[in-house]
Amino acid sequence: MALLDILLYPDPRLRKQAKIVEVVDQKITQLVDDMAETMYNAPGIGLAATQVNVHKRVIVMDVSEHKNQLMVFINPVIEEETGDTEAEEGCLSVPGVVAPVRRAESVVIGALDREGRPFKLEAYELLSVCVQHEIDHLDGKVFVDYLSRLKQNRIRKRLLKEERDSSEIDRHNKVVVY
Numbered sequence: 001m002a003l004l005d006i007l008l009y010p011d012p013r014l015r016k017q018a019k020i021v022e023v024v025d026q027k028i029t030q031l032v033d034d035m036a037e038t039m040y041n042a043p044g045i046g047l048a049a050t051q052v053n054v055h056k057r058v059i060v061m062d063v064s065e066h067k068n069q070l071m072v073f074i075n076p077v078i079e080e081e082t083g084d085t086e087a088e089e090g091c092l093s094v095p096g097v098v099a100p101v102r103r104a105e106s107v108v109i110g111a112l113d114r115e116g117r118p119f120k121l122e123a124y125e126l127l128s129v130c131v132q133h134e135i136d137h138l139d140g141k142v143f144v145d146y147l148s149r150l151k152q153n154r155i156r157k158r159l160l161k162e163e164r165d166s167s168e169i170d171r172h173n174k175v176v177v178y
């Protein structure tokens with residue numbers, strides 16, 4: 001297992017469209033394991049392959065209280081969505097920023113698991129918000145895209161300045177990061 005580097009907004013590589021995984025082989029399971037380790041280490045509750053500069057449709061998540069229920073989504077597709085809701089979101093690629101985003105309240109997801117077996121999942125609440133957030137990453141979207149232009153510019157300037165100052169960014173001062 002290995003810790004992977006997480007791309008930071010506004011890195012243009014976060015805009016790449018991830019490709020379908022054709023075969024769930026040992027390379028993919030290795031990626032899943034490295035992504036899980038990286039997510040738990042950050043710490044975060046979700047990570048998309050795009051965020052570690054691998055442009056394949058792979059997501060890892062763990063929204064459990066004790067961080068012992070790893071979920072793996074390969075080639076995830078939103079098959080149904082119901083209602084709408086607003087929740088505070090954060091992101092490992094946008095450290096220090098939390099903002100409300102409107103999304104579907106619940107979704108039905110079809111995907112493959114770590115062994116390449118298809119499954120379906122009805123997701124509610126945090127799980128629903130998180131999986132929608134991660135699928136956005138695979139499509140080159142970041143949650144700040146939903147905010148006003150003004151807020152987006154402010155966030156971009158702040159993160160670019162932090163990068164320039166090469167100051168240590170504290171990624172551990174947030175409760176929930178995706």
Ligand code: NI
Nearest residue numbers: 091092093178
């Ligand atoms: Ni994120």
